[in-house]
Amino acid sequence: MARIIDISKMERVKETAIQMVVEKGYGGASIATIAKKAGVAEGYLYRFYKGKEELVVDLLCNKVNEIADELELLLQRCNRVADVVSLLVKKIFQIAENNPDHIKFLYVLMHDYNFKIGDRERERIFKLCREIKNIGSNSGEIGEFITEEDIYMLVNIFPIQFINLRIKNFFGNKSWDNTDKEHIIEIIIKTLKA
């Protein structure tokens, strides 16, 4: 019988790819470097992906879906927008704490005109934002002029922006603590009420 696929191998490649894209940008992350760092042959990833782009797109979609999954879960469990927002933002911070590269990866590619996420993901996000809106409209937590778009920007992009500003050390203040998290959550919740 032939050798069994070493699952950890491709995992290593994926992790390294995320690292390199974050560090050097999509263009700067070469297959050769990724493979070497992952301890894998250059041609290895082509057994699983058609090419570099397919790999990165897949990683991006996974990351987006990971957050969407969490949001979906929270929407099932919580019946107040405040809780949903609070827990989602904490989840995002948690990702940033455990895997800073993952949140940086998301940050970098979300803003790259060459890596739009798929229509399916976009529609899913839209629906989830609408659900938040519905809950908030009923509970009075969301103002009548707040759109799904606003919700997306506040609940998803805003925390990611904050985290990356901190990682980039943009205003000199490194990292973050619980106070920062609560601060961000409060701003979001208040703004939604507007």
Place this chain on the structure above:
Amino acid sequence: MARIIDISKMERVKETAIQMVVEKGYGGASIATIAKKAGVAEGYLYRFYKGKEELVVDLLCNKVNEIADELELLLQRCNRVADVVSLLVKKIFQIAENNPDHIKFLYVLMHDYNFKIGDRERERIFKLCREIKNIGSNSGEIGEFITEEDIYMLVNIFPIQFINLRIKNFFGNKSWDNTDKEHIIEIIIKTLKA
């Protein structure tokens, strides 16, 4: 008599560079294409910049400073945060309307870990945000827990995010109108008050 340097030449190169970076990404924007489109020799830009990266960094700084300049001007003229925010956001929308590529350029490179803007620019932005804060603290337009960082995110990043979400057609709604602008301005002003 020495020939006068054709000032417009380098301008053409810069404009084309912005266009190409937006269209094809940093990696995809080749010097050869830029030079050809600008009607300039391939080697031309090396008389002014060390290389491609230096050129792009310079363009990014210019763009950032352009907005900072506007903000500085508004701070001199206005004595209410509401006016500053309103006029600045309108200015950003204006740039997006007259030169969509410029706002896309800013959007793309602001979020690229390979293109951090210089310390000087960052400090300048920080000071301007502090000035907004001071005005707002006095006039009661800015809540006591709002930081310079929050102001930066709300006043600068938020509108740029909105515009690009629309350009990307993220939620299906193309472009924007005055109602959208007022909507964004209102959200920002209300959030600052929080």
Place this chain on the structure above:
Amino acid sequence: MARIIDISKMERVKETAIQMVVEKGYGGASIATIAKKAGVAEGYLYRFYKGKEELVVDLLCNKVNEIADELELLLQRCNRVADVVSLLVKKIFQIAENNPDHIKFLYVLMHDYNFKIGDRERERIFKLCREIKNIGSNSGEIGEFITEEDIYMLVNIFPIQFINLRIKNFFGNKSWDNTDKEHIIEIIIKTLKA
């Protein structure tokens, strides 16, 4: 008890290899594709051949020998050159009709400087041509200045060229019929007489 080797397996590989070489050229016919199409593991053929080249060379020799076998048979059975030529050419046409790929394969590799057939095959062909010459000299069907080389070119290469010119649709006329076959045979026989 040892398992019996599945003879048809290697046969399938060989047939597929011929197909792929014809379709994509030697370089374009990848072992992976051949193996997959033949329903065999990629590493399978290495139990029988040193590598891709050896396989293809072997196939070429087989094909050459197949025609030589036929010629040998005809020489035993016929005592007129006209019959030998007629039947051999018809045989070649028959191969082209039943297995167009085989005749294309022969055509392509016969003319590739990287795939000379072995000395043994060449000598065999030479001897067969000499035999034709001998018969023709005695029967008056072959002119005194016609060499073995001429015979080879007329009797073997000429029909193969004709067939491939037609397959390639070189002069717009697709395929061939019995009239074409008789036409080619007649030209060959008349030329030999010269």
Place this chain on the structure above:
Amino acid sequence: MARIIDISKMERVKETAIQMVVEKGYGGASIATIAKKAGVAEGYLYRFYKGKEELVVDLLCNKVNEIADELELLLQRCNRVADVVSLLVKKIFQIAENNPDHIKFLYVLMHDYNFKIGDRERERIFKLCREIKNIGSNSGEIGEFITEEDIYMLVNIFPIQFINLRIKNFFGNKSWDNTDKEHIIEIIIKTLKA
């Protein structure tokens, strides 16, 4: 002013490309090797051709047209098929004597299913063959059943086949002399008469 294009450089590349294709086949002739042998940078040829294929196709067409040009010239000057054939075959031999690689190149690529010559060239050749036919029909040098296709095979392919058989040392007899040339010419002329 910028440097002037060194015309001989591209000539060297072309010549080397022909050599390498003959020696190693199209697939085996790598750009790196060609460039190195031609004393030129690897990227050089991409200033003139889109890629390897375009280069080789161009070389093939040039070679085909060179022979077509000669044939056209001969048709203007001669009024007997015998003369046309004799001079054309001698021309082909001459090419083989001066540039053996060129005739080998033609031989190899004419028989490669991946390198069909353009429609324009094919039609041109067809017309030239028809012209030969017309002349021969009038002068009685060409039999009534001989087609343009036959003429093409006899006048063009036949000599090229002969030359390459000799170069390949197929029947042990190296090279050729004037007697060989006359022999081939005679066969062709006699066959056409049939």
Place this chain on the structure above:
DNA sequence: TATGAATGAGCCTTCATTCAT
């Protein structure tokens, strides 16, 4: 015996940069 996961040399191509003119 047969498999097919894994390799890595080598392919074609691009393009930022240099420098003779």
Place this chain on the structure above:
DNA sequence: GATGAATGAAGGCTCATTCAT
């Protein structure tokens, strides 16, 4: 000052081949 011919390192990718199972 300005040009653009020429470079060659580096990129993404393919695929014949190997070998643990």
